[in-house]
Amino acid sequence: MPPMPDQAGLYRQMYRIRRFEQTVLDAFPKGVFYGTTHTYIGQEANATGVLAHLGADDIVFSNHRCHGHFIAYGGDLRALFAELMGKATGVCGGLGGSQHLHWRNFYSNGVLGSTAPVAVGSALAEKAKDSQALAVIFLGDGALGEGVVYESLNIAALWGAPVLFVVENNHIAQTTPIELALAGDIPARFAAFGIPCSRLDSSDALEIHAAAEAEFAALRATPGPRALVLDTQRFGPHSKGDDTRDEALMARIRQQRDPLRLLAPRLADTQRETIEAEVEAEVAAAFAQAEADPFPEAAA
Amino acid sequence: MSTVLAALNRGLHAAFEQDQRVYLIGEDLLDPYGGAFKVSQGLSTKYPDRVWTSPVSEAALAGVAAGMALRGLRPVVEIMFGDFSTLIADQLINSIAKFGAMYGGDVAVPLVVRTPMGGRRGYGPTHSQTLEKLYLGVPGLRVLAAHALSDPGELLRRAILEDDGPVFFVENKLLYLRPLAAELQDFEIEQHTPPGAYAATHTLRLKGAPSAALTLTAYGYMAELAREAQLRLAFEHEIFCELVVPGQLAPLLPGGELDGALAASLEKSRRLLAVEEGSYTLGWGAEVLARAAQAFPGGLKAASRLAAPDAPIPASRPLEEAALPGVEHILAAVQKMV
Numbered sequence: 001m002p003p004m005p006d007q008a009g010l011y012r013q014m015y016r017i018r019r020f021e022q023t024v025l026d027a028f029p030k031g032v033f034y035g036t037t038h039t040y041i042g043q044e045a046n047a048t049g050v051l052a053h054l055g056a057d058d059i060v061f062s063n064h065r066c067h068g069h070f071i072a073y074g075g076d077l078r079a080l081f082a083e084l085m086g087k088a089t090g091v092c093g094g095l096g097g098s099q100h101l102h103w104r105n106f107y108s109n110g111v112l113g114s115t116a117p118v119a120v121g122s123a124l125a126e127k128a129k130d131s132q133a134l135a136v137i138f139l140g141d142g143a144l145g146e147g148v149v150y151e152s153l154n155i156a157a158l159w160g161a162p163v164l165f166v167v168e169n170n171h172i173a174q175t176t177p178i179e180l181a182l183a184g185d186i187p188a189r190f191a192a193f194g195i196p197c198s199r200l201d202s203s204d205a206l207e208i209h210a211a212a213e214a215e216f217a218a219l220r221a222t223p224g225p226r227a228l229v230l231d232t233q234r235f236g237p238h239s240k241g242d243d244t245r246d247e248a249l250m251a252r253i254r255q256q257r258d259p260l261r262l263l264a265p266r267l268a269d270t271q272r273e274t275i276e277a278e279v280e281a282e283v284a285a286a287f288a289q290a291e292a293d294p295f296p297e298a299a300a
Numbered sequence: 301m302s303t304v305l306a307a308l309n310r311g312l313h314a315a316f317e318q319d320q321r322v323y324l325i326g327e328d329l330l331d332p333y334g335g336a337f338k339v340s341q342g343l344s345t346k347y348p349d350r351v352w353t354s355p356v357s358e359a360a361l362a363g364v365a366a367g368m369a370l371r372g373l374r375p376v377v378e379i380m381f382g383d384f385s386t387l388i389a390d391q392l393i394n395s396i397a398k399f400g401a402m403y404g405g406d407v408a409v410p411l412v413v414r415t416p417m418g419g420r421r422g423y424g425p426t427h428s429q430t431l432e433k434l435y436l437g438v439p440g441l442r443v444l445a446a447h448a449l450s451d452p453g454e455l456l457r458r459a460i461l462e463d464d465g466p467v468f469f470v471e472n473k474l475l476y477l478r479p480l481a482a483e484l485q486d487f488e489i490e491q492h493t494p495p496g497a498y499a500a501t502h503t504l505r506l507k508g509a510p511s512a513a514l515t516l517t518a519y520g521y522m523a524e525l526a527r528e529a530q531l532r533l534a535f536e537h538e539i540f541c542e543l544v545v546p547g548q549l550a551p552l553l554p555g556g557e558l559d560g561a562l563a564a565s566l567e568k569s570r571r572l573l574a575v576e577e578g579s580y581t582l583g584w585g586a587e588v589l590a591r592a593a594q595a596f597p598g599g600l601k602a603a604s605r606l607a608a609p610d611a612p613i614p615a616s617r618p619l620e621e622a623a624l625p626g627v628e629h630i631l632a633a634v635q636k637m638v
């Protein structure tokens with residue numbers, strides 16, 4: 001039996017993502033941030049449950065909706081706020097912005113699907129170097145419309161790339177519901193290339209943690225691509241104030257599929273309240289620091 | 301006598317031998333075939349673990365190479381025909397050339413995409429193009445063009461082993477069978493390496509010729525045709541030209557500055573003809589002329605360019621010959637300018 005996951009740790013990580021993203025959405029209209037953003041509210045259990053199993057040398061590829069992945073990877077909140085503000089102290093010194101983060105073995109890119117071959121190539125490089133490191137790539141349901149993803153699945157399977165494809169199926173791509181964008185089903189796409197795929201419809205961090213644990217164990221035992229489809233829900237707008245979905249339906253979804261609400265009963269009230277208070281303070285301090293940070297100087 | 305093809309093949313072998321991090325990925329690479337134009341011959345036999353023959357998936361190949369480069373390897377990607385470089389354009393522009401800068405400067409993407417370009421073989425509209433102009437001016441991407449004046453294999457080896465950024469390496473198809481650095485005895489050749497580059501610009505003048513009346517500039521296989529024109533202009537028409545052949549097409553000098561070798565030649569000749577095989581509008585020559593105009597605010601006596609028309613390249617031999625600039629086109633253009 002694997003040890004019980006650290007429930008308080010999972011809750012804390014998800015709460016950090018939630019409070020970070022809420023702060024972003026609240027502060028955006030005040031002009032504090034610059035550019036765009038795609039928040040992870042509602043999907044916190046995915047990154048938190050999956051990346052809990054990451055080894056120190058493992059590699060993560062993320063997409064436009066990358067804040068949650070970055071925070072779960074261990075990324076610094078102040079540096080992320082600062083990157084969204086375009087500050088010199090940002091993750092990439094303000095050059096990348098919300099969608100283009102790199103820190104240690106974490107990379108994100110805002111061009112949908114383009115990360116698939118890069119993740120496969122990274123995994124193949126680690127295999128060639130005999131490093132034992134794995135790559136994990138997060139893709140949305142919308143990215144499954146990109147042809148290069150399928151070229152990458154084919155190559156990953158042919159060449160035995162140690163990579164875990166995590167599809168976060170939130171049933172929507174920007175404003176387009178999955179019914180208008182995706183024919184057939186998602187696991188069959190992986191099956192076509194002989195890539196083992198499991199699927200979980202849950203927002204429960206413990207369930208996702210367990211499913212990912214099995215995937216990582218299998219991947220470390222037999223290197224070669226695997227896939228995990230996580231059916232999930234995006235609570236907020238695609239970017240900012242651009243949600244076209246039915247408000248009553250969204251209210252019901254938020255009620256039923258909130259990862260925080262699902263995990264909260266497993267913690268003692270006092271423990272949960274302590275975590276929440278600590279995270280509130282941490283996020284507020286990170287935001288204040290980033291706000292006070294300097295902008296980079298443009299080259300003359 | 302060695303050919304450009306043999307030199308490129310030697311360059312690849314040298315890179316593989318000198319650095320374990322070098323990998324080759326592309327289509328139909330395995331011996332005895334060794335790639336559609338044979339540039340990769342022998343590598344799969346000698347380095348079976350480092351030559352990965354691939355499915356027909358150009359976009360993914362470029363992306364896979366990007367991932368390999370991010371993780372410390374030095375991959376080379378062979379794109380069978382330069383026409384198919386359009387399939388890797390997203391990876392080139394939005395990943396490969398971007399990572400270095402957009403991630404704040406702490407990431408390197410040392411990879412080389414090699415590809416044959418060009419026509420004059422009757423392959424028709426989709427297998428004959430000279431498309432490198434599409435990638436000139438993509439920030440973060442170096443574009444090199446092989447030529448026969450000095451060892452292109454050595455240039456390729458350096459691009460693979462010594463360049464920590466991405467390189468798009470263009471090999472004109474007709475160059476492959478050209479003898480290397482042959483019939484240069486009549487020329488005095490000066491080499492000048494632009495700042496930040498490692499591919500030299502070659503300036504050719506005929507030995508003992510009077511001062512040049514015109515500066516020709518061309519790269520790749522077109523430089524071979526320009527050199528032939530240069531000889532005929534001198535011997536048949538007593539028009540003396542200098543020929544400036546860059547090895548690096550991009551990046552050009554910042555701030556719109558003209559390449560030093562070209563500036564030095566124009567200082568004397570004050571006439572410029574840029575010749576390229578790519579299509580005319582917004583071509584390489586347009587940029588060269590624009591920079592020359594800025595560099596000589598008092599104006600040049602004449603400035604012009606030759607390029608393929610803005611039309612698909614026909615398959616039929618007479619039509620293709622008429623479309624792509626050749627020696628006769630250069631002779632006619634120069635005679636009009638002096």
Ligand SMILES: Cc1ncc(C[n+]2csc(CCOP(=O)(O)OP(=O)(O)O)c2C)c(N)n1
Nearest residue numbers: 065110111112140141142143170172173174
């Ligand atoms: C190649 C490409 N096309 C279009 C876009 C614009 N775009 C950004 S996010 C998005 C929808 C993405 O949907 P999905 O992959 O399901 O991820 P989600 O936003 O649901 O997390 C689109 C169309 C893009 N970033 N890249």
Ligand SMILES: [Mg+2]
Nearest residue numbers: 140141172173
């Ligand atoms: Mg989606």
